[in-house]
Amino acid sequence: MVSSRQVSADQHRDHTAADSHDLIQVRGARENNLKGVSLDVPKRRLTVFTGVSGSGKSSLVFDTIAAESRRLIDETYATFIQSFMPSLSRPDVDALRNLSAAIIVDQERMGANARSTVGTATDAHTMLRIMFSRVGEPYVGGAGAFSFNLAEGMCPECEGLGKASTLDIDALVDRELSLDEGAIKVPGYAVDTWQWQVIAGSGLFDPAVKLADFTPEQWEDFLHKPATKLKYGSSNFTYEGLASKVRRSLLGKDRESMQPSARAFADRALKLTVCPSCGGCRLNEAARSARIAGRNIAECAAMQINDLADFVRGIDNPAVGPVLDGLRSTLESLVEIGLGYLSLDRESSTLSGGEAQRVKMVRHLNSSLTDVTYVFDEPTAGLHPHDIQRMNNLLIQLRDKGNTVLVVEHKPETIAIADHVVDLGPGAGTAGGSLCYDGDLDGLRASGTLTGRYLDHRVRLREDVRKPTGFLPVAGATLHNLKDVSVEIPLGVLTVVTGVAGSGKSSLIHGYVAGGDGVVVADQSPIRGSRRSNPATYTGLLDPIRTAFAKANGVKPGLFSANSEGACPACKGIGLIYTDLAMMAGVASVCEKCEGRRFTQEVLTYTLRGRNIGEVLDMPVAEARDFLTERQARTILDRLVAVGLGYVGLGQPLTTLSGGERQRLKLAINMAKTGTTYVLDEPTTGLHLADVDQLLGLLDRLVEDGNTVIVIEHHQAVMAHADWIIDLGPGAGHDGGQVVFSGTPGELVADGTSLTAIHLRDYVSRP
Incomplete structure (x- = not known):
């Protein structure tokens, strides 16, 4: 692999031109936490951007370079077309030169359309x-x-x-009420709403009559009448039976894409079967x-x-x-690309972030487009070391077709194939946003930066593994591709469950361990809640903050909640005004009244130790820990720092957090429990090599406090640090689903023959 990279790099070097047109020139980038970053990124090369979580990598690559490319392309459309498109603001940067069309291949889910596979x-x-x-x-x-x-x-x-659907009519309506009395319980059908008026004004039944007193014909029309054009008074409209309309609208949507109230209603009203x-x-x-x-x-x-x-x-x-x-x-x-275990009829919405990114990547491998900029966000997420080699080959293929490939990545295996490395930092949040290194791989190793120092860092096998306090037996597991698996999972130690993508790891742990008594699952799934939710509200931190503000100013705590009395009336405390563009993506703009601060002017006059509530919620976790002296607040903030979220803002919307950040947030709010079994799903996602060491310390602390920790993970540092390893395979899909090893990491390295054993043996043997 390395020799292939060197040959390709030599070929590229022969064609290196001295003029600036072969460089993407960034001058004075200040987006988010970037501190006037200026650099030249070589075109038609593979550049990897590194740095700790929150150092500014995404701000530079996605929010500056890719965002400006997208904005400039949008400006080429006719003004009429642009009027229907989301309005994109120019990134905060002095100058960007020599951009090419950017194609973003990220880990966002591929849409919630149930018809997409x-x-x-x-x-x-x-x-x-x-x-x-x-x-x-x-x-x-x-x-x-x-x-x-x-x-x-x-x-x-x-x-x-x-899918066939069974609709619970009693979840839709209260038969003992009339339409005028609010008989319809479906969200969006309250009395006097447009949807309600279409039904009540259809002329098919009297809105003052209880539904229980409808004639059989009226009941049929009310629930199941096909879409029919009707005229009522001077208005023309299309009437459709309530049950028919609800079934059609709910079936075509993914539950996770719905608002919480609509999702709760769908769970109650609609049961799906094959x-x-x-x-x-x-x-x-x-x-x-x-x-x-x-x-x-x-x-x-x-x-x-x-x-x-x-x-x-x-x-x-x-x-x-x-x-x-x-x-x-x-x-x-x-x-x-390592997705041979999937099937073409697999719904897109069920793919993990890493799987979704790799599916998107396939669309571009055979593209006739060249000289474009491909932007990747941790393409190795969810990949076993065996599969990372395949991913590297594909990134090189894209580059060798004459494209510029920009990759945000932490894995040393992918950093190793880069033609050019950009390292940001030195820290996270306000402590990051500076250019620490810009050059080739050998220069990074000698640079003395955190990334350079950790590039060849290896976690060694434990000299003395901890002894299990008991075992959790799993017998005859057959979920998905599992082949009558029976295994004993040790208690009171750190167990890593590994195997190639699709080998059955998640099926085993989520199917037979998660959901049990005393089991806490911290995974990367979206946190249910609205765009109002943030780390302060999710962790309960906002309560002691509001109490402290209220006590310091002699007013009610409710004033200091953006969901209550203190909210800006224009944006209802969100800080943004959302414009729904129907079939197109909605547009969010900063609220002009509160300038994005979410609270009324009166509330912002109240201070705590010289800071108002808006300024406190803008603080990163680490800064807030130094500022807030209240005991309850400090306890929560200490946990957030312990899981590596010190750079995240207290008021940052949960919808903006990555999968890895969401997982660590879930872990933080459950850390106080003892005698618990913790299940973590790839907790190293999004973590810098140096942060992985901090994570290992946290996992050790959980075990030493009397807990059981089970980690689904591919990262070799976590495998080496484990007390016990359960390896599934030998392959993926129907080639997997078996336990190929269960024992200590030392035993796996000494005697194992699986793909995991081969890669872990190589990892721990390197100097």
């Missing part, structure tokens, strides 16, 4: 449809006849969603009847991608030659 997201399903429309037997129609998103191909019963007509494959009977080599399109979409790639390689038909080539290439790219 791995196949539709990569266009592999489109190519499958074309292939079946041309050579499938019997012939059933064009490519649209095999689409579950088109009427001609979708299952008529579930309308292409693969569609009995199509068996969950979403397609009608005609689409399922056509076969190629004995398989129909639904069976192909349900196959593991590596098996499907083998199946497609066995098809040789000149009628679909170019389509076959494209499909083979896409499937092989998915396998190469």
Whole structure:
């Protein structure tokens, strides 16, 4: 791998031009915590940006370079088109020169549309449809006849969603009330709202009559009448039965994308099961009847991608030659990127952040575009060391096509393939935002920066592993790809569960350990709540802060809550005004009345030790720990610092936190418990090499306090530090699902033959 990088780098060096057009020039970047950063980033090279969490990497790469590229491209559209697009402000930077079009490949979920799958997201399903429309037997129609998103191909019963729904009518309405009395319990249908007026003003029934007294015909119209154009008075409108409308609106949405009130309603009202007509494959009977080599399109979409790639390689038909080539290439790219264990019919919304990023990456590998800037956010997240090598190869492929590749990354294996390294810091938050190093890898090692010092740092195996106080048995586990797994998980020690992506780690731990008595799960899933939630509200820290402000000023604590009396009336205490653009992304602009400070002017006149409530909530956790002397506040802040969140702002919206930050926040609020089993899912995500040492110290403290800690993790430093390792595999998908090792890290290094054993042995043997 290294030799490949060196050869490529030598080839690139031959073509290095002296003029500035081969450099992205950044001058005076001040976005977020950046302190006037100026540097030149070489184009058509692979540049890795490093630094501790909160050092300013994302502010420089995403919020400055990529954001300005996107803004300039948007400005090329006609004014009429721009009027329908979100308005992007110019980053806080003196100058940016020689930008190329930026394509951001991040870990954001791929949308909440229930109709989006791995196949539709990569266009592999489109190519499958074309292939079946041309050579499938019997012939059933064009490519649209095999689409579950088109009427001609979708299952008529579930309308292409693969799910049947059972609606609880009593969760929708109170039959003992009339419409005028608020009988409809669906969010958005309160008395006098537009939705309510359409029903009450339909003329189909008397809104003053109790629902229980409706005639059978009225009840049918009220709940199930198909969309019908009606005229009432001088108004024309479309009426649709309440049950039909609610079912349609809820089925097409992912629960996590809904507002909390709507999600709670959906959980109560709608129960989903596999569609009995199509068996969950979403397609009608005609689409399922056509076969190629004995398989129909639904069976192909349900196959593991590596098996499907083998199946497609066995098809040789000149009628679909170019389509076959494209499909083979896409499937092989998915396998190469470590996603061969997925299937094309897997819903996009169920992918992890790392999986979503790799699926997006596949779309670009075979692109005809060159000389563009690809921006990646920790592309190795969720990857076993075995798979990181594959990811590195793909990043190099993109660069060698003539593209500029910018990668925000902590893993030394990926830093090692960089042509150029930019190190930001030296600390996080207000202590970061400066350029610490800018140059090649050898220079970084000799630079004396925190990243340079830790680049070759190795965590050694424990000399004396802690002894289990007991065991938690798991017997006959068969969830997903687990193959009748039986294993004993030790208690009272640090256990690391590892294995390649898709080997069954999460199925074992989340399926059979999480949810038990005394088990605390700290994972990277979104924290349920609104855009008003922040670390201060989530951890309970706001309560002692409000009490301290109230006591110091002789007023009510409620004034110091942006969700209560003290809120700015214009933005309702959010600090931003959100404009809904219907089908397009909404636009958020800073509230002009409070200038984003969220509170009324009166509230901001009250101070605590010279700071108002807005200034305190703007403080990073570490600064607040020095400022707040109240005992309850200090206890919470100490925990937040202990989990490595000292740089996060107290009032920073939870929606802006990364998966790793969300996980550490969940851990912080549960740290006080003893005799607990903690389950952590890849806690090193987003952590600098130096921060991993701090995390290991925290895990040790939890164990020494009498807890059991179970960590799903790929990071070799965590494996080496563990008391016990459970390794799943040997491969992914149906090639995994078995426990290939259970014992101490020393035993795994000495005698193990799995991929984990090979990489851990190499890690601990390096000087």
